Amino acid sequence: LSLDTVREFLTREEDTIVFSLIERARYPLNRPAYDPIHLGDGGRRLNASFAELFIRESEAVQSKAGRYQSLQEIPFFAYRVPFTLAPPYNFTRELYPAAAFVNVNDAIWSMYFNELLPLLAKNGDDGNYAVTVDSDLACLQVLSRRINYGRYVAEVKFRGDQQTYTSLIQAKDRDALMKLLTSEAQEDVVKRRVEKKATVFGQSITSDGPIETGVNNSSVTDFKVNPSVVYKLYDQWVIPLTKQVEVEYLLHRLD
Numbered sequence: 001l002s003l004d005t006v007r008e009f010l011t012r013e014e015d016t017i018v019f020s021l022i023e024r025a026r027y028p029l030n031r032p033a034y035d036p037i038h039l040g041d042g043g044r045r046l047n048a049s050f051a052e053l054f055i056r057e058s059e060a061v062q063s064k065a066g067r068y069q070s071l072q073e074i075p076f077f078a079y080r081v082p083f084t085l086a087p088p089y090n091f092t093r094e095l096y097p098a099a100a101f102v103n104v105n106d107a108i109w110s111m112y113f114n115e116l117l118p119l120l121a122k123n124g125d126d127g128n129y130a131v132t133v134d135s136d137l138a139c140l141q142v143l144s145r146r147i148n149y150g151r152y153v154a155e156v157k158f159r160g161d162q163q164t165y166t167s168l169i170q171a172k173d174r175d176a177l178m179k180l181l182t183s184e185a186q187e188d189v190v191k192r193r194v195e196k197k198a199t200v201f202g203q204s205i206t207s208d209g210p211i212e213t214g215v216n217n218s219s220v221t222d223f224k225v226n227p228s229v230v231y232k233l234y235d236q237w238v239i240p241l242t243k244q245v246e247v248e249y250l251l252h253r254l255d
């Protein structure tokens, strides 16, 4: 692990994030999928929305298949799955065991459904609830992997400057830790790159005519996902949550 390799990982996740947002933006909001009132006995019997049930069941299958054997993957729901169906594999454990549990999946869940989804999907209901919620799951999984990868970023930063980090961790100085791990220049690079990826990946490709790469050249409606929404996603949620993971991880790094 090095700062370069963890940043390469984050960069590659941007592609998956943009494409998963493009997929979700194909479908209308499909509101009944998200409200428990539409399931069972007026919502009282199941007490969960279709989206929650779909995600819980999908994760249970993936859990059984070993998805969460890798510490890079963290489920949104906890499972008591006794064994994995997958061939055994010895994953390298780069994370400090007492801090590896750190994650912000609850915050990702509410950000995704309450803030991001309304910006992503147009009003409407076409009844395609399973494919719609399946695309929500894809978005949630990659956002979770990217944001909770802050644990690996923090591990690299800790190893790179153990003395300074150790004294801040012992002092439980969150603000100073936050300041030390922040690189505004890097954040700016990430936000501008991801906005550009949205303009490039989100175009309708024709066999002739140029490929546009500048946000200013085309109107926003030409893109499958609004590039400024992707910028905002990173600016307001992805990067701040990643930093929150980094700070929490560091606070447990000496446990």
Ligand SMILES: O=C(O)C(=O)C[C@]1(C(=O)O)C=C[C@@H](O)C=C1
Binding pocket: 007, 010, 153, 181, 182, 183, 184, 186, 187, 190, 238, 239, 240, 242, 243
């Ligand atoms: O690349 C880093 O150094 C990170 O910590 C990751 C990240 C990000 O989320 O993209 C977060 C905090 C830094 O200020 C810059 C970028």
